[in-house]
Amino acid sequence: MFLDDLYHMLDPVAFSLGPLTVRWYGIAYLLGFICAGIVMWRTQRRWKLGLSVDDVFSIVIGVVFGIIIGARLFYVIFYIWGAGLSLSSPLEIFATWEGGMSFHGGLVGAVIGGSLVCRHYGISIPTICDLGVIGAPLGLFFGRCANFVNGELWGKETDLPWGVMFETGGGVYRHPSQLYEAVLEGLVIFAVLYVMSRRVPPRPQGTFMGTFLALYGVFRFLVEFVRVPDAQLGYLFGPITMGQLLSLPLVILGVVVLVGAHRLARPQTGYVDG
Template sequence: MWLDTIYHATNPVAFALGPLTVRWYGLAYLAGFVCAGLVMMRTSRRWRLGLTSDEVLNIVVGVAFGVIVGARLGYVLFYGAGYYLANPIKILAFNEGGMSFHGGLVGAIVGGALVCRQMRISIPTVCDLAVIGAPIGLFFGRCANFINGELWGKPTDLPWGVMFSNTGGGYVYRHPSQLYEAILEGIVIFVVLYALSRRVPPRPQGTFLGTFLALYGCFRFLIEFVRMPDSQLGYLLGTGWLTMGQCLSVPLAILGVVLVVWAHRLDRPQVGHLESARG
């Protein structure tokens, strides 16, 4: 079990400076936002949108705040199972973990949209730019989940199984479902979207957001079959297989397909500042 050896040899704490402890999880968020911003800047230049580096930075900051707040609130609403109603102060306990991708997605759109509205930049185009770089952040985040030994998979006898130390389920090798997600939600989606973004003039507004949602929804739904459900929720509706992650991912996949169809029917060009839009 070679991957198990790597897991146990990796410390969740990247480094410590006196009382300050920096974990890989926090660095993953930072690296994700930085790389996403660089991808947005590079793509906007290739598309000739006229966005400055300061404008892209402002958008990334808005998205970052939206992701953090939205991911936390999403976890509280969808995965809290009543715990946070009884302990509302714990909602602010970010150090105890608990972030939801689906909530983070909503927060990212809201945070980015508020900044774009203030600077009069096209929100649909920025959404398309952002999701091209977003898979890089997902990749880093899932790798950090693996290092932290959280969101583990079901038992397996495959040669890359990992015996996570805090499962409470005994000495059992499990699917490294975090890394499955890192590959599919991170690498695969990024390669697809980046390849699509190479065309100039770019594909219509909504194409990239729709493709991202469709692919993420499908990949997340499939990976949930080898990932353990959240312990406080278990399987839903007494099915023995349906998880909250699947319930939240199906609408994403459907919405993604609808967006792609809608984008190509309307055929609206990608624009930067709203003053540059025509019609």
């Protein structure tokens, strides 16, 4: 089986240099940020927003810090404390190298981190949100591929020909749900938003953010049906998982943002007055 053979050929460690160990997960984060920054820069140039390279770089740095902090905090709050568990030490909140990052928290952190930089430089926050989510799916793609390499977040048992027997999966073939998410949350959403972004003049502020939120929420909700929930949480309400519970508000919010974008019809802009 191709995917099963591929998984067992992969090593979570990309390379080591003395005491330094570089994992594919870290490389995935780096590639995601670089690709998102490139997409933001090229898109704003096509939209003729007039942002500088330094502006885009500063925003990406703010988003990076926001994602790391938000993703970790949400994981601790909803997936550790939410399961009635406790940390061995308060410093464990910052132990990102031990795993445990929440997309939903990363999204909130990215918006806050990017917004703080935008306010400092007088850049339109709604437009930057739209630019950011066009490139964000590429980061999701690399991240989910890294989850597959790490053999984590795997799916339920399956007899489908592309099932994978993960080392920690109990000796049975399972859905490679990480790759399902990589394709849907990553490649499909990116393709949709990229095609939408080709139109000049660009679509109104909020169009891309609303589309991203709605599509991600739907895709994540559906994939959760074949993905095994976190062991410490299990299922919350019947077949509903924490991932689905956190994704439903994204769908609703995405639709609300899309409706508002259509009604307000505010043009995309770079710098704002004041």
